[in-house]
Amino acid sequence: MEQSGTSALLKGAVQDLASGVVSALRGGGHTRVVLPAATDGGAGELTLAAVRVLGADAMLPCLLLRTPPDPGDVAVFRKAVEAYPPREDAAPTVRWSHWGMARALRRIDPSFASGPSDEPGTAWLDEAEWQSLTHQLAVLAPLAVPAGDCAVSRAAGRRPVDVARGFVRAVRRRDWRQAAGAGRWLTLLPGVPDTLGLESGLDFVELMSGDDPLVALHVQAARLMRTGALV
Template identity: 35%
Template sequence: MPFADTSLRDEYAAAVERVAGRVLDALPGGGGPAAPARPDDGPPPPAVRAPDESPLSRAELAAVRVLGPDAFAPALLDGRAPDPTTALTAAQALDAFPAATTDPARPETALVAAWRDRSTAQLLARAGRPTVAPSAEHVPAPVPGPEQLGWPRWSVVMAQLSALALPGLDGAVHELARRHDLALARGAVRSMIRRDHRTAARLARWLARTAADGVPPRLELAPVIDRIRLAGDGSARTALDLAIAERLWKERPLSEGPMRGGPAGRGLPGEVLPGESLSGEGLPGGAAGPYGAPG
């Protein structure tokens, strides 16, 4: 029944928020202004409860499945190996919610799921819990670039893959982001203009990750992060994206002089062609389209 379906969706959405809040609270140094209060300033709690200590509900397991590699963010940002508690829970979430059957009509959705699952499997393998499906050894098909999809659509796909923008993970998707950081910057600006702050936060993660990898930044991300905190949806998931982006941005190699290719004080990318703009307004494919915030 529709009412039952709505109730179940609400329950799962609430569980995602709860688990994202726990991950946020467990980040090294806390999760920034949006992090839940930590009682008595004690040690960070585990990102997820150990199933053998307090069994997780099916909704909470689904939430861990949705977060994917982000469940391991506290350890990865702290330079540690994936912790056994999170690995156990993530493995149980994969068992409870195996990969959905591929929909030929939505190849990009299947690609996003395949790459996220592979990254989760890689982290589980490092924690001593290798999985068969998904396998850490299986390399999914390449993600198309902006030249195939157009940068507005491609930037939405990359936003859906933002859980891969973590230290300790690297591969073809990360190389794609480093190669097309201008398209990521355009996507972030476009999302801000459209007030799609969730997508903007996820693209900010990729821009922070490429900067941490040594790619000269296209945007000054600190004001972008601050703006999303003020005007965003206030959800724990967006707060988690912002906290990760902020941590990666602070760890970028610092260089002298203005931002790459941009006039001093403006920070605009120098590889924008005549008649183009960073936001893409006026470009073919740059008009606002039906691209919703990724789930």
Template identity: 45%
Template sequence: MAEQAQGAVPLSAVIADAATGVALALRGEGDPYALSRILRQGDAVSLAALRVLGADALAPYALDHRAPPGGDDETVVRETLAAYPPAADASEVSVWSYRGLVEASHSYLPGGAAHWPPPPPAGADWVTADPWPKLAHRASQLAALALPGLAPGLAEDLTTRTDDLARGFVRAIRRRDWLQAAGLGRWLARMPDVPTTLGLDAGLAFVRQMSGGDARVALHVVAAKRFHGRGW
């Protein structure tokens, strides 16, 4: 896991290692999940990896892997939120991903919402204004917010553009952009009226197979299946 000789490991490897740990937990495999076992408190690379994974790092706690109250997991999340707040000129994706981690902390960690920072405001005008290729790109980067109960307003807005997200899903597969395809497939898995002609279940399985073992692709596909029953 990431904790082994982590000081010399590049950020991408720590992210992949953590994503693998989350996916294992979502499949019910491996040891009981603890965020602090795969991303250590006080370690700069771990905190950066958690900021990238966002709410997904807490996804197993949305199931029955409950975090112990007041433990190291809370410390890791708090350190990350303090170290990587969105800047004043941050992109919408950066603000939304930060907000998603805060929301997931409120929902999945037992410390109590009163002790967590409030989610920062985040605009969603881009959901209606963006042309579909740009919309697909942004939505795929925010796939961690497709977790149950998170970002309900954003999810509702994205539902109005289901067809455009489906177009993006097909385009990403054709371009062999497996991470974007997996992220879009995960959002589509949460939506109620996905066209049956899209073949979402087979598409998600294909994306995972073709991704060459990409850990973040696997995490998105496993989450689509575990939380929304889509994919094989």
């Protein structure tokens, strides 16, 4: 029961954080996400865990919109990076998520000199069937940013048709989060079939997902990248 309650709290915290990112990406005269202060105690741990789940996207507004980051947000983000290093037996997606957070932090906070700089491997992606590839890329959608070259983006770039197939499959299965993550990648990939109708497809995904802030985050990021936002 306690574990279930904690999971519900974390889910709510992640959704609240994603909503803040979406609001900042949409404008409103600000780019601060307003991360809750990560003080000692349960509330602070929940904040750090939520930032870790959202990954580098917690800092996406200041990166995509090219504005100075808020020092308070940076402090919380840095604490999340330092507090949750991947374990030795961590899954590849966990390692890549942490790598992406460290990369984002180095870009916005030059004083940060720790964290992984060497990229994890991508053999598991290169060998994946197109369905699994799309799923894994959707999980790693925070790595889908302009000028964000890495082994994952290169692996995706070698298989644009497979990712497009995965996007269509996710839409048909009504897996809106996977579709939004895949669509975000497709916005950046060369060789995407014109017949896919990606822009209208992402509009449809956002509409059908209701008020899911995680879907809205990826769709809004894709829109900004399509209009030339740079990281």
